[in-house]
Amino acid sequence: MEHSEKLSIVCFSGDFDRAVAVFTLATGAAATNREVTIFFTFWGLNIVKKQPGHRGLGRGLLARLFNLLMGGRGQLPLSRLNFGGVSPRLMTRMMRAKNVATLEELFEAAKELGVQFVACEMAMHILELRREDLIDQVQEVIGVSTFLDRSRDAKIIFI
């Protein structure tokens, strides 16, 4: 199968609503035969942590604290009107009621559609995250230059 177009998404944000945007774009693009790569960095790494909840990862005190506070895929906040985490749950209920794919379903669809997941080396280093702290779907940990090289003939979208 030949890919007609390439899309590279830098997933910097760890907000629930922006994560929905990332995976809606990724699956919409992959479903129409585009080659899609998501480069998870900084807050975006929360989305691909193995542990969906709050968990102090890393050995240093600061890294443990930041990872604990940042949490995982199960605790992504809405970028506005979060109301202490209630809104993402209500939003998911609305998505389900309208038969729209939830974030978890979009996430699974992205995997099935062959969307490539890569993680940012530098951000992982700062946050003391190891490869084994991330879900298996993350195929590689790469640097920014490698990401740019691979996105040479792709559109890059920063979210």
Next chain:
Amino acid sequence: MEHSEKLSIVCFSGDFDRAVAVFTLATGAAATNREVTIFFTFWGLNIVKKQPGHRGLGRGLLARLFNLLMGGRGQLPLSRLNFGGVSPRLMTRMMRAKNVATLEELFEAAKELGVQFVACEMAMHILELRREDLIDQVQEVIGVSTFLDRSRDAKIIFI
């Protein structure tokens, strides 16, 4: 008139300052003979609601509540230093004092310059917004794949 270049803007944000960025880029590009499309999604839909104020749209309780809280074009908050909505008004005053186009003027200019307004089907579905809840300038309600197809030879900017 031949278009030399195409620009597609995903307007995800409903912040006042980011909306100014969207419309400044859109009008600047359109004024220099570029073909511009703005794809309004999620918070960005607030900018193209017919009602500029807070209003509970949709039939479901949650949709009504979210739309009420999100508000319309007249209540866009500043992404930082919003001070309960005072800042966007002060910012507009500063723009006027310096003879810089205000958001409302940029909005009108975009329409006159032929910027295409399209709305995201999925986001409207989740938020229970109907076509008639949006301003007439929104020409179509389309899905992500259609947006990507039309942006094939365009630069895509996510704001």
Next chain:
Amino acid sequence: MEHSEKLSIVCFSGDFDRAVAVFTLATGAAATNREVTIFFTFWGLNIVKKQPGHRGLGRGLLARLFNLLMGGRGQLPLSRLNFGGVSPRLMTRMMRAKNVATLEELFEAAKELGVQFVACEMAMHILELRREDLIDQVQEVIGVSTFLDRSRDAKIIFI
């Protein structure tokens, strides 16, 4: 030296974490022989103010107030979990501990690698910033259309 590719970054955000993303991308791209331009606008102008601290710039009362509150490169907040400005300092300590370039080091590297710094004319006008309020590295103050013209054969990333 021939440039194989061009990258234009719109630096709209004045958040510490997003500024790190801007300069990591810029230096990573420039180090691999790409031609990089950063267009500083709105909150992003804080990063290139000569004064790193809070300072009321401009003559009008509102402009002075906004500049005072927005501050400079030394006071960039984290977009989340800022804790009154403590987090950017802790994050910098983590970066240093892991031998990752800090924001200040990335900033210097960008200058040395020939990254072009340009500032947004309209945003400077609204905020009453003058050319001499910005660091010398800012080579030009240009409008959106000029920026788009120069980015004709570049990828554009909005951060």
